Amino acid sequence: MLDSSRREFICNLGAFLALPLLQAQEPDLILYNGNLWTVDEKLPRAQAVAISAGRFFAVGTNDEILHLATGRSRKLDLVGKTVLPGFIDAHSHPAEAGLSHLRMVDCDLRSIAEILKALRERAQKTPKGEWVLGFKYDDTKPLENRPLTLQDLNEALPEHPVFVGHRGGHTAWVNSQALKLAKLGKNSPDPQGGKYDHDSTTGELTGHVREHGMDAFRAVIPANFTREDHREGVRLISKMMSRTGVTSVTDASGSPEDLFAYQEARDAGELSVRIYCHIFHAFVGKMLEAGVKTGLGDEWVRVGAQKMVCDGSISERTARLSQPYIGRPDDFGILVTPEDQLYEMARRAHEAGWQLGTHANGDVAIDVTLRVYERLQKEMPRKDPRFRLEHCSLVNNALIKRIHDLGAIPTPFSTYAYYHGEKMKEYGAERLNHMFALRSFLDAGIRATQASDYPPGPFEPMMALQSEVTRTDSKGNVWGPKQRISLEEAIRVGTMNGAYPSYEENSKGSIEAGKLADLVVLGRDPFKEDPSNIVNIPIERTMTGGKWVFES
Numbered sequence: 404m405l406d407s408s409r410r411e412f413i414c415n416l417g418a419f420l421a422l423p424l425l426q427a428q429e430p431d432l433i434l435y436n437g438n439l440w441t442v443d444e445k446l447p448r449a450q451a452v453a454i455s456a457g458r459f460f461a462v463g464t465n466d467e468i469l470h471l472a473t474g475r476s477r478k479l480d481l482v483g484k485t486v487l488p489g490f491i492d493a494h495s496h497p498a499e500a501g502l503s504h505l506r507m508v509d510c511d512l513r514s515i516a517e518i519l520k521a522l523r524e525r526a527q528k529t530p531k532g533e534w535v536l537g538f539k540y541d542d543t544k545p546l547e548n549r550p551l552t553l554q555d556l557n558e559a560l561p562e563h564p565v566f567v568g569h570r571g572g573h574t575a576w577v578n579s580q581a582l583k584l585a586k587l588g589k590n591s592p593d594p595q596g597g598k599y600d601h602d603s604t605t606g607e608l609t610g611h612v613r614e615h616g617m618d619a620f621r622a623v624i625p626a627n628f629t630r631e632d633h634r635e636g637v638r639l640i641s642k643m644m645s646r647t648g649v650t651s652v653t654d655a656s657g658s659p660e661d662l663f664a665y666q667e668a669r670d671a672g673e674l675s676v677r678i679y680c681h682i683f684h685a686f687v688g689k690m691l692e693a694g695v696k697t698g699l700g701d702e703w704v705r706v707g708a709q710k711m712v713c714d715g716s717i718s719e720r721t722a723r724l725s726q727p728y729i730g731r732p733d734d735f736g737i738l739v740t741p742e743d744q745l746y747e748m749a750r751r752a753h754e755a756g757w758q759l760g761t762h763a764n765g766d767v768a769i770d771v772t773l774r775v776y777e778r779l780q781k782e783m784p785r786k787d788p789r790f791r792l793e794h795c796s797l798v799n800n801a802l803i804k805r806i807h808d809l810g811a812i813p814t815p816f817s818t819y820a821y822y823h824g825e826k827m828k829e830y831g832a833e834r835l836n837h838m839f840a841l842r843s844f845l846d847a848g849i850r851a852t853q854a855s856d857y858p859p860g861p862f863e864p865m866m867a868l869q870s871e872v873t874r875t876d877s878k879g880n881v882w883g884p885k886q887r888i889s890l891e892e893a894i895r896v897g898t899m900n901g902a903y904p905s906y907e908e909n910s911k912g913s914i915e916a917g918k919l920a921d922l923v924v925l926g927r928d929p930f931k932e933d934p935s936n937i938v939n940i941p942i943e944r945t946m947t948g949g950k951w952v953f954e955s
């Protein structure tokens with residue numbers, strides 16, 4: 404607080420200087436009577452917090468904080484509600500997901516009949532011959548207990564090319580019109596790092612394509628999004644995320660258009676989550692020429708790491724594993740980028756001061772990626788490079804040691820044990836004890852994060868907490884119980900640990916004086932909840948930068 408002579412002195416300095424200084428010293432808002440879990444080791448629990456100019460100003464007991472109120476401070480009685488720092492989703496795809504929600508059919512439905520109905524409805528509004536696109540299809544969820552087929556799509560949509568992407572984003576299902584437009588037939592060779600599935604008896608294409616097998620379709624699907632569409636997509640997704648208590652997100656594979664869209668949404672006051680935007684490697688050359696590197700930006704939109712991809716997906720069972728998938732003795736998954744190519748991509752960015760983030764799911768892919776990082780750090784040592792292992796799903800003790808020694812950061816899937824449980828039998832119970840390995844990471848002193856990878860995984864932080872604490876799916880099956888962590892640890896993973904990989908541990912991740920005022924108010928206390936019911940805790944309010952961006 405200012406004493407009166409100092410206040411007078413500041414006032415005499417003139418309005419321009421005095422106003423911001425005084426604002427910074429007087430709380431705009433005081434939240435009191437709360438049950439605050441601050442994730443600040445110096446003061447883990449508190450009752451009240453004062454907020455000024457978008458930042459936490461003071462944290463403490465009701466008495467201490469209410470005492471700071473001035474005439475212009477608003478006060479909100481939290482009536483004992485639990486408050487946590489805003490959640491940080493360290494790996495997700497917001498801009499792309501927003502555009503998908505805007506334009507595509509959401510195929511997150513529980514039967515093939517419903518999916519075909521939704522696609523048909525879209526076709527009725529789409530001129531003949533134009534693409535009908537679906538996303539968030541999940542082959543293991545439909546009641547029919549079988550995947551979508553080319554025949555399903557041909558029958559339901561005979562006059563439109565159709566492309567239905569898996570929610571994992573690494574595989575897709577198409578119809579015959581789509582194959583024709585992509586100029587693919589039974590004799591087309593598989594592309595490098597991809598597959599076109601064939602019928603085992605006739606040899607005909609089945610319309611199921613994997614990894615780089617999707618490129619031929621992407622090349623002919625018009626991406627006619629306007630500048631408005633991009634901004635609208637960001638507005639939509641940031642609203643969806645704010646409702647769940649997320650206040651910061653890493654876009655794990657941004658393009659210059661996405662980066663632009665985030666800025667436009669921010670300028671229009673429509674961005675309610677902070678964005679750390681990785682840039683897909685193919686665009687980094689351009690940005691290097693413009694003098695851009697990791698860290699450029701502000702507290703709302705910042706340039707992240709260069710993003711590369713080493714292998715396939717966990718939810719689509721294409722991750723590159725050292726042991727085959729259960730039930731498919733010849734299938735070890737797909738390595739998308741060979742090591743020498745990965746090294747070349749990474750070297751240029753590392754040398755230019757970019758952080759690196761590589762998608763590596765399987766133990767083989769993590770080994771390859773670590774080898775590239777270790778080699779770079781040996782040849783061109785950089786201080787505090789914070790190498791990122793995006794997903795880092797299946798590990799072993801040797802890999803954990805290397806991750807620790809390199810100071811690398813894994814961003815394992817937070818909601819998969821709960822949400823994608825039915826897929827886990829293809830990995831097997833034993834292997835699951837080494838997947839999404841938060842217990843092992845934390846025990847080794849590695850700062851692993853919370854990450855949804857949305858659309859592939861749901862982004863609700865309450866689901867992440869439940870999944871990490873119980874390792875139990877929605878049907879009650881347990882997947883990898885050795886990797887369970889405590890609720891307190893899971894909250895830290897979702898908040899403080901998420902700030903570190905974007906070099907923002909001094910500005911976010913905990914409720915601490917001086918940090919950005921990002922927090923979430925919960926309807927019930929998760930510490931008093933049955934762990935198998937945390938997912939149902941309602942989110943009452945979310946604050947980003949001192950403003951309520953969601954109120955229930």
Ligand SMILES: [Zn+2]
Binds near residue numbers: 494495856
């Ligand atoms: Zn991703």
